[in-house]
Amino acid sequence: MSAPWRTVAADAEDAEDERRGTEDGPLLSLQTRFSAPSPADAQPVDVSRDGARRGGGGSDAGGGAGGGGGQDDGGPHAPIRATAWWRAERLLPHGLRIITFIPLVALALILGVLSWKAWPAIRFNGFGFFTRTPWSVGNTYAPIVTTNGIRHPPLASYGALPLIIGTLASAAIALVLAVPVAVGTALIVVEKLPPRLSSAVGFCLEVLAGVPSVVFGLWGFFTLGPFLSHDVAPLWADHIPDVPVLRFFRGPTGGGEGLFTVGVVLAIMILPIIAATTRDLLRQVPRATVEGALALGMTDSEALGAVTVPWVRSGVIGASVLGLGRALGETIAVAMVSGSLIGANVHSLYSSFNTIAAAIVNQLDGAQTDASGLAISTLAELGLVLFVITMIANLGARLLVRRVATTALPVGRGI
């Protein structure tokens, strides 16, 4: 470890030269620094990281002219270079601050553009948008008519109820399926598996987080969907009694495109978020407390219930809601396996349906044929609704858990 220390010290001496603008040797400059710093050179050096911004700093510019060791090109005297660095570094915080505000500005622009474009549709569709079922662009060949100052094709009528129900239902199914599997996996990985195997499971999670959603869609369409509808769902679909609530789980299981398949695909997509977060939380559970529980004579699983699970519960809930947010907003995988039913409500677990996100992609081609622009505007309103729903989920996660321990899983969106 001696070599790095030496470089650090040498760097520091050069830096000291650069700062003071003297041509003294390192040793001499060290001496002067310790003996009598002149008021002009005395800079407020805050030890705390947050006090790093320097007020004033007028004395810096004058000192730079003398030049010091140009650190990067290796030569001992490179006055112009050093001054340039100096100026650049004094401007650095300001430049960084401007760049840091870009996401904030982008967020404001996104909300502004979406609301601006959705406004005509909000006025045209009214509150009935949330209670109607049919979805029709209208007769785009007929001349455009005007109602309440909004231009639209005749017979245009939009209802988002089936889409909202589809979005919430598919995400709920995904959450119900994913949470037990994720938590069980995390438990066994942390408590029982040897390091090599748990590293392999970690690799599986990374792959799952990194696989593009089109690939999930392709796999769901060709492999999972047919498997579920032919081999899994018939196990219970025919035996469920025909009573009001359970009726939803009854009926022909179809060809594999529908709510059930989408729910399972979404569950697999959000597994890595929940499992990785739970795993990392479990690793922080204090070992001594668990061992104390075991020493009292509890079995492994009783110790889990008494110590480990209460310790991680809130974090797991937070991660689950984050996963819910991703499931609500997933687009392409849903568009590929949902069956893309529009304008009708989902009537059984196995029937075609649609979600808000998938409908935006599905309906765009049709919307482009509407010369009045109302269809494009309505899709913007759908986007706004989806934005609000996911925002409620994410804010809920933050309220439930003050600090959701998001972990650095190498790949994947929504982490």
Add this chain to the structure above:
Amino acid sequence: MRLGRRKSRNRLVWVLCIVALALLVIPVVSILVGVAGRGLAHFRLSFLTTYPTGNVGGLLNSIEGTLVVTTGVLVLAGIIGVAGGVYLAEYCGDNGGQILRGASEVLAGIPSIVLGYVGYIALVLSLDWKYSLYAGIIVLSVLVVPYITKTTEVALRNVPTSYREGGEALGMRTGYLLRKLVLRPALPGIATGLIIAAAIAVGETAPLLLTLGYNEKSPTFSLHNSPSGFLTYNVFNDYNQPSAFLHQRADAAALILIVFVLVLIVVARVIVMMTQRNSPDRAQHAGKGPR
């Protein structure tokens, strides 16, 4: 008797956990084997080397498009994200950064389709760029900037405060200290964040469908009307077409996507492993002396 019941319940819990593990591993294996099997069964070298014309030809336009878009996103989002992360970690107090971090978090929670649709409304329609390479790059950059910012900030905060205190005690200026002492140990973390961004950019479909369009030729770099192919388009558009050849090409595109993502994951893992091996903590724990 009672002990026996407790023991069997204990066993039941762990069996359920094993079942859960199986339910996680089986889909992963099924996806990888399924996609690789379907993709390799009819793979042709011409997919990698020719441009498509109508319903025949290869994927070269999409491979080029995906690489160009990913590079563009890494440059644009990399600059914004890393700069934001450095500012949040080094220059900005915990309270002052709260609103910026909040904005970043909200941005990360917006579904990609909403971002894509805003890009479509604002850039493609309102600014009249038509389908444009730059519209795609901008939208994807907005999508990944929060991740890069977050990983950069975390990486910088993990650099021990004593480094900064030591540097400041020696009289280093902040910028110099940042460059020489703080940024270097944080580089692996920042690189990992950029890899996340690349993986997202390679795999996204919906925002690109709305902003990038599709084009059978190489991407052109003009601002207006420069649609481009991208690999996820070939999967999404062709998987359901009535043509065996298009199915094979879609499978091949999915295979190429998986290979891209696997390479990125492995690179990230190697970076993390190399960092851990070189860190002084680990040398101490392993009982090895300093080199």
